[in-house]
Amino acid sequence: MSSTADKSKARPQQPQESSGWFTIPAPLARLFKKFPLLTYPPNELPARSPDIRNVPTLYVFISDEDALKGLPSFNPSCLKWQVSTAYLETGRGLVHRTNPTSQTFLKLAGVDFCLRSSNNHASPTGALPFLLPPSTPSDPKSQRPIPSNKLEQYGLDNGKSKLPESLGARIEAYESLIDHRIRNAWLYTLYLSPTNTKLLSNLYIVPATSSRPVRATILYQLKHAAELEILKSTSRDAINPADLYKGAKDAFRALETVLGDGEWFFGSPLPGLFDATVFSYTHLILHDGLAWENRRLNDILEEFPRLVSHRNRIFQRCWGSGE
Structure with missing residues (x-):
């Protein structure tokens, strides 16, 4: 008995290894000891996103x-x-x-x-x-x-310039014309008109990815979303392009009437937010640099020379001559 006890005392005791989900396996532990992990400092922000911005x-x-x-x-x-x-x-x-x-x-x-x-x-x-x-x-x-x-x-x-006060409820009806009739015609022309598919892709899809399957998926999603948006706005079961363009024409006619002979809408001495809202569509519709193939909306807008002149005045005021 004493001999057995002496032998057990002579054996070196092995350390008990803990087990569990967070235990590093012994082979990896020995590897990390030879090649310890190095934590690098965080990357600096890119130049286009500086820490200090002097202007908005x-x-x-x-x-x-x-x-x-x-x-x-x-x-x-x-x-x-x-x-x-x-x-x-x-x-x-x-x-x-x-x-x-x-x-x-x-x-x-x-x-x-x-x-x-x-x-x-x-x-x-x-x-x-x-x-x-x-x-x-x-x-x-x-x-x-x-x-x-x-x-x-x-x-x-x-801002450095004093803009006209908000006209409140006075312009709500005209804003509705822009948000629905003009916007619906815009969505159809850019997103759903087959002849403008190339333009839509160049603006929103090609810059986003070079993968053809991803591009096809995004194109489908954009077209589907535009269709749903138009159907929701018109409360129809199907899209009728002729009705959309007629609605846009009626909206442009109403806008030209309220503009009248003045430079800015509602007789304001200075252009305001509503002028900017109208310009945001009229400029892009008339913008030849966008290479429109379906020019139906362009042709409709050109029937209203006062709106065209309003668009040109805004562009001249904000960006100078030329495009």
């Missing part, structure tokens, strides 16, 4: 080249706000009902800003446009994005 940055649908030149966005919702100083489309559909004039409104308000190309998936708000105000690292509040529904107030608070 407006993120819109636009090419990188046009953003550097400060040119108008090809998306009505973004262009509305872009003009105010100087949508829409996601892989999941037309889910955003934002005002289409931000880029224009900011320019009219006299807000100095720079443009950046973006998309809804990259937006912290889930939609374009949005604006990042001037910021410093020591001010966390300055890092908060301003969504499209607050851009009007931002332009009024920070």
Whole structure:
């Protein structure tokens, strides 16, 4: 008995290995000891997203080249706000009902800003446009994005130009014409008209991916979402292009009537948000650089020379001559 006890005392005791879900297997543990993990510091922000912004940055649908030149966005919702100083489309559909004039409104308000190309998936708000105000690292509040529904107030608070007061209920009927009749015709022309499929792809699909299957999927989703949006707005079971274009023509006629012989809508001495809203569609409809194949909406708008002149005045005021 004593011999057995002595032998057990002589044996070195093996350490008990713990077991469980978070236990590193012994072979990996020995490997990590030879090659310890190295944690690298976080990457710096890219140059296009600086820590310190001296001027606001407006993120819109636009090419990188046009953003550097400060040119108008090809998306009505973004262009509305872009003009105010100087949508829409996601892989999941037309889910955003934002005002289409931000880029224009900011320019009219006299807000100095720079443009950046973006998309809804990259937006912290889930939609374009949005604006990042001037910021410093020591001010966390300055890092908060301003969504499209607050851009009007931002332009009024920070612009150098005094804009006309909001007309309130007076313009609701005319805004409805833009949001429904003109917008429906726009959606059909760009998204559902077969002859404009190439233009739609070049604007929203080709820049997003080089994968053909993904492009085909996005194209289907955009067209399907546009169809649903039009059917919902018209309360119809099927889309009738002739009715859509007739509705747009009636809307343009009403807008030209209310514009009258004045330079700006409702007799205002200065262009305001409603002018930017109208421009966001009239400019893009008349924009030859978009290479429209189906020009039905273009032909309709050209029947209203006062609206064409209004579009030209806004463009001249915000971007100067030429396109």
